[in-house]
Amino acid sequence: MTAPTLVDYDEVVERFDPVLGLEVHVELSTVTKMFCGCATGFGAEPNTQVCPTCLGLPGALPVVNRAAVESAIRIGLALNCTIVPWGRFARKNYFYPDMPKNFQTSQYDEPIAVQGYLDVPLDDGTTVRVEIERAHMEEDTGKSLHVGGATGRIQGAEYSLLDYNRAGVPLIEIVTKPVVGTGARAPEVARAYVTALRDLLRALGVSDVRMDQGSLRCDANVSLMPKGATEFGTRTETKNVNSLRSVERAVRYEMTRQAGVLLAGGTVVQETRHFQEAGGTTAAGRRKETAEDYRYFPEPDLVPIAPPAEWVEELRGTLPELPWERRRRVQADWGLSDAELRDLVNAGALDLIADTVAAGAPPAEARSWWVSYLAQQANVRGVELVGLPITPVQVARVVALVASGALTTGLARQVVDGVLAGEGDPDAVVERRGLAVVADEGALVAAVDAALAAQPDVAAKIRGGKVAAAGAIVGAVMKATKGRADAKQVRELVLQRLLP
């Protein structure tokens, strides 16, 4: 295969108008699966969260999870969609080993939400409206592990191992209408759209939206048409786009690749391509001999969904403030400059800080934790801030413990370390690690006396008026109490003992 000819990006956008279409799959964070009562948690032992229904055993039947429908409706409403008054699930028929029934139950042709839009904020403060075609419910597939062969990939594998824990986890697929007129900013718009959608879904509390764990997945459709044309060109669909940055890179790469094909007099092949993270390129998948025919028909094992208007309105009442509106409000409340705000947003810290504040922490403290110590920890672990295993509520609790004097700043960091290590909530970590400040003054006095006795020369200096020398005694006490003392209190005690 010869390497594709890429066209300089400026030339691409000078000669062509890009058209985008974005399909996002969101795994819902419901307690149970779409059609059965199995747990949805990530990372369990293989094939331990399955039952006759999600394993597709003969005779087993599906029953729709009400919470999944509520999430779907809330997502639809948040995307300004119309909630369809009556619709059915359909079966999408195809054979694949990760599909236990060899059909996927999906609302493909009768989606619950249609015709909406999302006003997507861009980096420069402007917004672009992305029209939403539909949002529909469906179920996820199992996972394959490919064994043998050099790479652990499907090609060249000797056999595969299947785990169906993920099979039947509720998915919402959100599909945009063609996004036109974004010109050179198409890659940025694609990234901004997925970012905005992620933030919105997180604010709704309907999904973990972890692209790295696959709970948010994006397929990017890209086509080019000659500048000024109105008829869309042939599109490609790029899958395997696993981060926000990759969304932007994949769209940009496809634009330059397709332009190369078109300018050389060729035609773009309608195909599925896979994003290659390492080189930032896309590669064609294996081409099918015949077009798939999924033979959709209404799912006879499920009855239609007809959400009553009162239910929809009740759910509308649960919609949260839009994340970007909240940002504007927070900026005003906290008196942040645009640059400060952007830094916080780019670090993925703003919503976390806002949630920490909402959980009772003063804004300055909340901000300090997320942008310094926790940012360092995220950096060390190579994850995004939101990927740290600590919640805003837990951070707020640590802040409260410091404010009450139960923890010092140093102890608080140890508590946070414990939470990050999976030792439980802050209070549990304090308990388990024995990190509470030594509040018993008698014990502290004894420690101070011991330190003074051990360093008589320093004691003499202090008595002689060199108050600054107290630091050495404070340090010794802190060491003796393993940091569990309040340094300010120790210093006062030292001075009390020596300077009546």
Add this chain to the structure above:
Amino acid sequence: MTEELTRLSAAALAAKVHSREVSAVEVARAHLDRIAAVDGAVHAFLHVGADSALAAAGRVDAALAAGEAPASPLAGVPLALKDVFTTADMPTTCGSRILEGWRPPYDATVTARLRAAGVPILGKTNMDEFAMGSSTEHSAYGPTRNPWDTGRIPGGSGGGSAASLAAFEAPLAIGTDTGGSIRQPAAMTGTVGVKPTYGGVSRYGLVACASSLDQAGPCARTVLDAALLHTVIAGYDPLDSTSIDAPVPDVVAAVREGASGDLAGVRVGVVSELGGEGYQPGVERAYRAAVQRLEKLGAEVVEVSCPHFQYGLAAYYLILPSEVSSNLARFDAMRYGLRVDPGGASAEEVMALTREAGFGPEVKRRIILGTYALSSGYYDAYYGQAQKVRTLIARDFAAAFAQADVLVSPTAPTTAFPLGDKLDDPLAMYLNDLATIPTNLAGVAAMSVPCGLAEEDGLPVGLQVMAPALGEAAMYRVGAAYEAARDADDRDDARAPLIQRVPNLEVHA
């Protein structure tokens, strides 16, 4: 004594067990002995669960001995279960090679309700593969034979369940009816078979043939026994989204009312389109006589027309294969069941080789037909149009039920035909279900009650009684009234009751 027990009705057996005149274990053992003696000739069973049946019977006896009330009116009365329901303690094969030896890790809701009611399960009965067929010849494990004439078919797909009743191997059985698979075998074997309203009995654990048509129901030798069993298995199940959340009609009370013999005020609709041309003369005559008998009981007989029933067969043989093609896709050798692996083959090849080896010709035909009917270029002309015909048939029923409380017709156009007769002509086989299919398409209730023997061959004929959705009480009432009158006529003419006229089977001691 043992022979006598197997001749009794379920109601009579229950009375003896509950009064502790005989033990449930004795009753179960009598039937197991009978199965051992005659099933070589009949082949109604694919699996006999002697140990678990005796254990279940023992639990009933122990509870009664401890002074507990019977778990249900049928506690201690054994039953034959069609091998299409999952059973955690017995294999479930659906008459197919592809599930040979499969042991499900769960009980169907029907299975669980039977266990909870203290009904010992004698074993799993033979059937056309995945319930596709009208003769039980499409079982991968060999055909079931009709106890009335072992050279003939017992009907299908539930031939095993019906034959087990006519052979006195079981007093009760469970069947499933997608287009007539309970009623047509009942007609062919001189037994009673009921297809309840769609959604009346849970489908959870019933291995699907066509999901929108399948319905489980009771099979018995008397209408009362069917009603008692109906009451045990019917009712709302949250595990089946299509299950109706409403009280089960009081069919036992309806039977007692009907047995009093008075049908005054009941309007019986004779469906003009079901009968006449294509119906065997002896069937037609027995049916007409039965309608006259109903009139004599005081029923008002009216003629009703259901003009779209003539399209029922065509619509059915598009909808059913479409659903089948999807429902049976899961049998792919990846997670359970047969795997044909020649070594070095891909998953795709193993799937295709396994399905080729594991499915019989009728199943393959219907999968191919359904795949065709759902294909994008054909969907509207076939599947879509069939769904519209379904609407028209439902409207025909609605109009007819405005004129009549129940509708009647012959259950099947012919009596039991010889084995092999229609095996090479699928369409001829399909025509057997002409009269039973419309009720499945509309989801309404229907039953078959024996209405005599055809003059020309001495084989049983079935009277079909149909009722609106959840209108089972009227249907059971009419069925019971007819049955009582028929038995009275037999007594008057010094004939044995119809079911007792089954020829004696060769018994292997």
Add this chain to the structure above:
Amino acid sequence: MSADSPGTISRDEVAHLARLARLAVTDAELDLFAGQLDVILGAVARVGEVAADDIPPTSHAVPLQNVFRADERRPSLSQEQVLAGAPAAEDGRFRVPRILDDEPPMGSSLTEGEPA
């Protein structure tokens, strides 16, 4: 496949349908099924005789809607029960032959190299 001449089906079409349905049918079966399916299709094509343009299709016999369950856990099967019927299993997973088709229509991004 084209939609012309409904009611007739060719041997090639039957072969194509069998591939779609993952049935490795033999040549003899193709001959047999093509003839039989042609007859059956001729009979079922009768549905086309009904004038039903304004008739709504019925997908469900009983008009129920909005049947839901609460988002509450029910017991799952044990791994042992799950794998008891498996033709082959390894490390708590179903073992299946190599998968030729590398593109599941779902296009899941995590089907490869899941962290064990």
